[in-house]
Amino acid sequence: MTYYEKAAEKLELLRQKEKYYILAIESSCDETAAAVLEGKKVLSNIIATQIPLHRRFGGVVPEIASRNHLASVDGTVKEALDAANLTFKDIDLIAVTTGAGLLGALLVGVSYAKSLAYALEIPLISVDHIKGHISANFIENDSLSFPFICLLASGGHTAILRVNSYFDVKILGSTVDDAAGEAFDKVARVLSLPYPGGPEIQKAAKSGKAVIPLPRAFKNETHLNFSYSGLKTAVINYVHNAKARGEEINTADVAASFQKEAVGVLIDHAIEGAKREGINTIALAGGVGANSALREGLKKACLENGMTVHIPEKRLCTDNAAMIGLAAYLAVKEGAENSPLTLDANPARSV
Numbered sequence: 402m403t404y405y406e407k408a409a410e411k412l413e414l415l416r417q418k419e420k421y422y423i424l425a426i427e428s429s430c431d432e433t434a435a436a437v438l439e440g441k442k443v444l445s446n447i448i449a450t451q452i453p454l455h456r457r458f459g460g461v462v463p464e465i466a467s468r469n470h471l472a473s474v475d476g477t478v479k480e481a482l483d484a485a486n487l488t489f490k491d492i493d494l495i496a497v498t499t500g501a502g503l504l505g506a507l508l509v510g511v512s513y514a515k516s517l518a519y520a521l522e523i524p525l526i527s528v529d530h531i532k533g534h535i536s537a538n539f540i541e542n543d544s545l546s547f548p549f550i551c552l553l554a555s556g557g558h559t560a561i562l563r564v565n566s567y568f569d570v571k572i573l574g575s576t577v578d579d580a581a582g583e584a585f586d587k588v589a590r591v592l593s594l595p596y597p598g599g600p601e602i603q604k605a606a607k608s609g610k611a612v613i614p615l616p617r618a619f620k621n622e623t624h625l626n627f628s629y630s631g632l633k634t635a636v637i638n639y640v641h642n643a644k645a646r647g648e649e650i651n652t653a654d655v656a657a658s659f660q661k662e663a664v665g666v667l668i669d670h671a672i673e674g675a676k677r678e679g680i681n682t683i684a685l686a687g688g689v690g691a692n693s694a695l696r697e698g699l700k701k702a703c704l705e706n707g708m709t710v711h712i713p714e715k716r717l718c719t720d721n722a723a724m725i726g727l728a729a730y731l732a733v734k735e736g737a738e739n740s741p742l743t744l745d746a747n748p749a750r751s752v
């Protein structure tokens with residue numbers, strides 16, 4: 402029997418099962434991550450972060466990311482297996498992020514996953530990073546079912562999605578320029594706060610007041626799109642003008658004012674999307690979903706509108722491999738095929 406025949410046969414067996422061991426690998430940006438799942442249960446979820454390496458450059462340097470993924474992927478996978486008390490031989494399926502993300506970074510995970518699947522003679526499932534973020538909502542959560550509205554906000558994506566099933570996702574609105582997380586990062590930079598800017602803005606905003614008038618990141622009655630570049634530019638102009646006048650900038654107030662607008666439009670559009678689609682459930686996804694103001698605001702808005710809300714734990718909102726494993730589990734249930742060994746990384750944005 403060839404590798405392909407063995408993998409296809411095994412995949413058909415797994416499709417019937419609720420519980421089997423998945424090893425998931427994620428290397429799309431600046432975290433080398435590996436996780437082991439038993440069905441929908443996470444047994445281990447290891448993240449080797451590169452953030453300190455990129456911080457002095459003020460953002461992710463693709464070449465540095467690729468090299469560090471290469472250096473740490475093997476150790477991270479072994480750590481995930483150890484933490485789950487399993488060995489390679491126990492694993493039934495490999496899941497890997499193939500895109501979107503940085504090409505060189507993605508290639509490390511994809512090449513590693515392909516070699517491993519071939520050597521272990523087990524199926525390989527390709528996962529879209531965004532499907533991973535959405536799937537984080539199913540981790541140890543049996544109460545979420547299709548269809549639902551997903552508010553997706555990360556460093557590369559911002560969208561309102563109607564999720565009918567794993568493979569059927571309709572975009573109701575998305576950003577026409579910067580992503581929400583990108584705006585957080587850029588505003589943080591102008592305020593001389595370190596990378597990644599999201600958590601820093603959140604921290605600074607705690608002691609500030611949202612008293613600086615800023616434009617909304619697209620409040621429009623006809624569509625659910627976003628535009629963060631206007632909001633970002635307004636903050637940059639405010640800071641530059643104040644500096645030119647020799648005024649001291651109140652970082653906390655700027656952070657609070659920006660955060661209020663950045664988060665407000667996300668919540669408004671998610672609620673509006675749910676109303677338009679006649680769907681009563683909203684799920685949160687992506688790194689910006691770790692933001693406390695967004696989490697609290699979305700909960701409150703859903704409560705006021707009689708909607709159910711699903712919010713993953715903070716560490717499952719930012720990049721991790723457990724969400725990639727869960728995505729593969731859902732994909733297999735919906736008939737995903739074994740990925741060929743010619744599988745390639747695809748850096749293009751899918752949403």
Ligand code: KG4
Pocket residue numbers: 430554555556557558581582583585586597598599600603687688689690691692693718719720
């Ligand atoms: O999902 P993610 O980890 O990676 C991408 O797929 O992009 O998202 C990273 C983004 C960064 O822009 C980061 O600043 C933002 O999520 N982020 C936050 C917070 N934590 C991470 N933004 C706002 N508040 C946070 N607490």
Ligand code: ZN
Pocket residue numbers: 530534555556687688719720
């Ligand atoms: Zn992400």
